[in-house]
Amino acid sequence: MSDLLAVDNLGKRFGGFVALEDISLSIAAGERLGLIGPNGSGKSTLVNCICGTLRNERGSVRFAGQAIDRLAAHQRTHLGLARSFQLPRPFVSLTLLDNIRIPLLYTVEARGTRHSAQSVVARSEQLLSEVGLQDKAHKLPRDLTQVEMRKLELARAMAAEPKLLIADESMAGLTHSEVEDILTLLVRLNEQGVSIILIEHIMRAVMSFSRRLVVLVSGRKIADGEPNEVMRDPEVERAYLGQ
């Protein structure tokens, strides 16, 4: 079976600073992958290279059997790659419902499924209720708490009906039960067939969610495998968790 996402020898520099070096990574359809690493290890840069916010200088990114290195970010989204941002980036002048409506209008419709205005609204409402924001559908993002912002961010990524969802630290700052909520949400999404890359610092969440764990340190991949084994890896312990 071919991989859904295949990153091959990816390299990215910012001036003289090597942000990513020779990263190879593949994800099968339906997989649950955890991506961890200390701050500044290149996790977000990797996500940005995969999603098209940044262009990789070396190596290649293939998605669903197609090279996507030269595609603009929105084209990658159309192919089925969705992400949430580390710091929530809602559309501040649009209501929550309209925030969710954007990917429906621009991504789902670009794939050829036309919906009536009513069904788009119904679908947006459904997505909002999945993250528990249905009561705030007509509010603006500025009326939300930080936690709700993160939920909105996830709901908007889900609205694009992705094949692969990259959740970039979507649980930072959340309470125990809120982390559980989001994990449940992600697992449910995964059960519907969506592959998920979870980037997270909350180890409890990562360990319970991931079926495979990848560790980045200083722009290099130092481990990739079954989570418990990876955590026992002496190099990971040394580099990531400290001596």
Added chain:
Amino acid sequence: MRTPIFLLISLLIAAAVFGAAIAAGNDYIFFAGYVVMQYVVLATAWNILGGYCGYVNFGTAAFFALGAYSTVAIYKYTTNNDTFPIPIPVLMLIGGVVSGIVGFGMGYLTLRLRGAFFAIATLALAVVLETLVVNWEYVGGSRGAYILRPETVPIVGNYVRYLFLIMLLLAVAALTVARLIEHSRLGYGLATIRDDELAAEASGVPTLRLKLIATTISGALMGMAGAPFPYYISYLQPDSTFGFDYAVNSIAMALIGGTTNWIGPLIGAVVLGTLQQIATVTISSAVNLLIVGLLLVFFVIVAPNGILGLVHKYLRRKPDDFVGRRRIGIDAPEAAPQSVPGTAPGPSL
């Protein structure tokens, strides 16, 4: 409200305005009204890029002048070759096409720039184009160009009335286009660009394409507003045609009215434009800029979201959640046009 009905009502209002101007029995009203209508078009056009999409364009004068100089070039050609003069509506279409193409080109070259950098680039465009025109002998160069206009036209009579009528119709057209964009998928896309381009791309919005559409439409409308100008002024000179006041006025009008909605620039242009015309007659034409400056300062302090923002704030106190409900109504059968729609923070500079 469906677009044809909106158009019909707008045309009826335009007809009433024209009728009232005739009833007033003073031709100066047409002369002054032309300028106000011209600013309705310019402010509306500016707002399509500046308000909806958040890209501040300081090059209004460039697009306006392009339209005007297309007319001059064609006028020179027809008089030199003794061919039949081309009617103004056709000249407007030509001016629109020329400015639209330049708008597209400018967009392609500059839209990778954001914020103040984009604004500076558009300012530069005006300077470059002015230099070209000044050195273009055929359209009069720095000496300017004279246009001899007929005294009267059939049916309408007086030529200034005719020009006013045309500009009134163009204003209706511009407002219809703006309203159509605002309530469409394109309008939502432009709003996401204004709010956050990265997030827009991540949601699948083809940001560069939408920005190009916006610069093209905005530029084309400005060019159309400029095309009849040589006939209005009869002596066209690069200095004044590329004047910075077109840029400042169209921005100020949109900001004073409110930028997130098609009504905003209309209100702003009518209020500010009329004030300027009155000041020109009663005090002096130099007071115009003072008025613009003072009003801008006032609005930035008191009502940063413009007149619409003020009205909206007042309405919001009563029913809960006015913004939300109005926004939803956009796609569903539409709410009454008179209701003041949901506004949001203005364009980010």
